């Protein structure tokens with residue numbers, strides 16, 4: 085049976101990216117800098133309003149898995165697509181990148197493949213408008229034990245917590261991974277998602293997970309308090325807490341140890357995927373047995389690369405960058 089270094093479960097989203105200015109965002113009622121869920125009609129309206137569309141596979145955890153895979157580790161992604169044009173595009177793009185795309189496109193009777201209309205403003209900020217479509221239907225039936233039970237590291241996408249079946253699938257996947265001697269964790273995804281499901285998030289983290297990755301807003305939202313208190317409280321219920329703090333760098337707390345790693349601030353070309361690629365670099369470090377400080381530095385380098393161009397996945401071989409920086 086195949087063993088995977090990293091397996092992700094998340095929304096399988098086709099990104100459609102374009103450039104726009106703040107006036108356009110205001111005109112279209114797009115909230116700047118966040119992820120908004122939209123219905124199909126709104127997604128079609130936004131799609132129609134886009135110029136120079138770039139279509140590319142996205143989805144937060146899928147981006148992380150792709151980043152880890154491009155660093156040479158064996159990976160799999162579990163997410164749902166329909167057998168429409170976008171779904172076929174997504175599935176083959178993942179496979180072409182060497183990622184095991186576990187579930188074939190669903191043939192009939194379902195909603196269309198998820199898509200995210202992304203507007204990048206001149207300051208590099210990205211505004212995400214996601215129509216989730218078929219992704220929302222993920223259940224335990226989509227998570228084969230042959231994959232979850234053979235993952236050394238499992239990564240779950242917080243957004244899937246919006247559905248009860250997703251919560252159950254997460255719990256079962258995490259337990260299967262741990263039963264196979266792997267570790268399971270979550271990329272929190274969004275402070276608003278935590279708001280909607282705080283008790284369930286905390287219960288999952290405390291009882292089933294080995295690590296949490298989130299930005300400062302997400303970690304704070306877990307306990308509705310200031311960052312330092314939230315970090316300490318999260319570390320009380322979870323063995324490994326990784327918090328990205330924009331210009332303030334990264335804080336990693338694990339079993340009484342704390343590492344703070346600075347980050348070099350750069351102006352983004354497109355901020356899409358920064359957190360996802362940070363997670364990719366960090367998990368690569370973890371999977372290859374690096375110290376936490378090195379893991380965080382790898383994460384920072386991967387995040388810096390992805391925001392230097394349009395699109396949520398790396399465009400260069402990050403291994404070369406790690407070598408240049410003396411990390412491998």
Ligand SMILES: OC[C@H]1O[C@H](O)[C@H](O)[C@@H]1O
Pocket residue numbers: 095097098099141142143144147200212214356357358360396
């Ligand atoms: O984190 C960035 C990702 O979130 C959204 O889900 C988009 O698909 C994008 O690729």
